[in-house]
Amino acid sequence: MPVAEFREACGLLLRMPVLWIPGVVGGLCAAFIWLLFILSGAFFAGRFVVITGLIVLFFIAGMLAVIRQNEGSMGTLTGGARQYFFRVLLPLLVVLFMILLVYILVMLTLTLIGIPSDPALLVFLSFGVAIPSILMTLFSDTAAVFENRKVFESIQRSVDIVSQNTGKVISFVLISALASAAILFSLMIVWEALLFDKLEPLTHYTEEQLRTFTPDQLLTMIGSDGTWVTAGVIFLAGLILIPLLMSYKACFFRKLAAGSTVMIQQVTGEYDSKGRWYKY
Secondary structure, eight states, rough: OOHHHHHHHHHHHHOOOGGHHHHHHHHHHHHHHHHHHHHHHHHHHHHHHHHHHHHHHHHHHHHHHHHHHHOOHHHHHHHHHHHHHHHHHHHHHHHHHHHHHHHHHHHHHHHHTOOOHHHHHHHHHHHHHHHHHHHOOOTHHHHHHSSOOHHHHHHHHHHHHHTTHHHHHHHHHHHHHHHHHHHHHHHHHHHHHHHHHHHHHGOOOOOOHHHHHHHHHHHHHHHHHHHHHHHHHHHHHHHHHHHHHHHHEEEEEHHHHHHOOOOOOOOOOOETTTTTEOOO
């Protein structure tokens, strides 16, 4: 189990406070999207998701550069963000395009052979296509920063790393999921404690009332105060999870990359009488 890298990531966060900046930015962006969703609806909030995602990705690229150079200065963060932003972004776009393309091809194939599409099938295909693709390309961003690899090279490097260390990668994903669940559960308890007076009527609801309870009713119940409390909790989630998970990912990749093997292509050929090399 890759627990040592998790401890190393926690140590980095304590030693280099600049690594928390992506968490601050990510938390603010997530809270902003939440407030915009409440005030203006899903239409306007959805338009800003991509913009805020790019902003967070910019600082994540700088964060990876800080870990790579082991230099916890603001200059290293901003310089690394400018240098590696597109190297981190482009593999992500390629992977998303590949997932979408495979999904479309599968759906077209099912349509041509006469299999009707239903919600359960769509969900199964979505997870069946997305999860393996995301898992195999999980370390493309870290490969781009730590090894200065280009777009397709970073994707190939991630595939090689995962293929050679499948068990360790699964353990990494499980530890990341458990840590995320523990943090989110703790924040949920804080959220419920802060809004206990507003949520207390739910304890008197019947089973039928709880079954028909809707998110809109919950928003009405917690009111404007609850909306701001929720935004604060969302900010804390981003503040903690982004630095922790990305630092853990960087430390884990660095450990795997140090012990991975690089495939070397054997070139065959021979020298002629004049000493010139001819490759077969």
